Amino acid sequence: MLDELKDANGYIIGKIEEKDPLILEMEAFALEHNVPIVTKEVAKYLEFLVSTHNFKNILEIGTAIGYSGTIMGRIAKKNGGKLTTIEIDEVRYNQALENFKKGDLLDSINPILGDGVEEIKKLDEKFDFVFIDASKGHYMEFFNDSFERLSENGMIFIDNIMFRGYLYKEYPKRFKTIVRRLDEFITYLYRNHDFVLLPFGDGIGLVSNKVMK
Numbered sequence: 379m380l381d382e383l384k385d386a387n388g389y390i391i392g393k394i395e396e397k398d399p400l401i402l403e404m405e406a407f408a409l410e411h412n413v414p415i416v417t418k419e420v421a422k423y424l425e426f427l428v429s430t431h432n433f434k435n436i437l438e439i440g441t442a443i444g445y446s447g448t449i450m451g452r453i454a455k456k457n458g459g460k461l462t463t464i465e466i467d468e469v470r471y472n473q474a475l476e477n478f479k480k481g482d483l484l485d486s487i488n489p490i491l492g493d494g495v496e497e498i499k500k501l502d503e504k505f506d507f508v509f510i511d512a513s514k515g516h517y518m519e520f521f522n523d524s525f526e527r528l529s530e531n532g533m534i535f536i537d538n539i540m541f542r543g544y545l546y547k548e549y550p551k552r553f554k555t556i557v558r559r560l561d562e563f564i565t566y567l568y569r570n571h572d573f574v575l576l577p578f579g580d581g582i583g584l585v586s587n588k589v590m591k
């Protein structure tokens with residue numbers, strides 16, 4: 379199962395021809411400095427979802443160097459909206475600012491330096507799309523706070539929800555707590571939300587704002 383998926387993802391990545399210089403530059407930087415940006419097939423899916431739904435007000439938890447932020451920020455800007463993005467690491471936050479500047483996106487981005495767990499709670503607005511891509515141990519918290527702020531017809535995108543496949547195969551014991559929390563999170567989402575789990579990339583969870591009774 380895993381090998382097949384790995385091959386499928388690899389196949390898709392091999393088919394995607396990227397020409398955008400800023401995107402290529404960020405991909406090379408991430409590879410060189412081990413920054414865990416979304417993989418190419420997931421980046422394309424993210425772009426597809428955000429552009430087909432015309433999402434305007436977007437929230438991201440986990441900016442890193444602004445790679446996914448640039449993809450979503452460009453669409454938000456085109457739609458007359460904005461991207462609010464939270465990063466806990468100051469070095470990465472500053473690298474993201476540089477990249478947003480290069481992409482001429484600073485006027486439609488609200489970058490926040492801080493812990494997503496606390497920063498989301500301070501946001502007094504509704505979001506059409508939320509991209510959760512930060513510390514896995516906090517996914518439930520990020521999710522609940524985002525869901526409260528989700529607009530009608532909004533969508534939450536949870537990246538890396540199957541955590542390197544560790545949710546369904548052998549994994550190093552040090553990840554026990556994260557694996558247990560993510561597994562419980564998935565059970566919780568299926569029971570209480572309009573949720574789909576896609577075995578694509580590193581596992582993607584999508585949640586609509588429909589409340590399940």
Ligand code: SAH
Pocket residue numbers: 414415416439440441442443444445446447464465466467470492493494495511512513516
């Ligand atoms: N979304 C980015 C990649 C994010 S990597 C992209 O695809 O381009 C995850 C990032 O989340 C890291 O930069 C890490 O520093 C940050 N992070 C981890 N825990 C966090 C928290 N509690 N609040 C905000 N950011 C956090």
Ligand code: MG
Pocket residue numbers: 414415416511537538
């Ligand atoms: Mg990710």
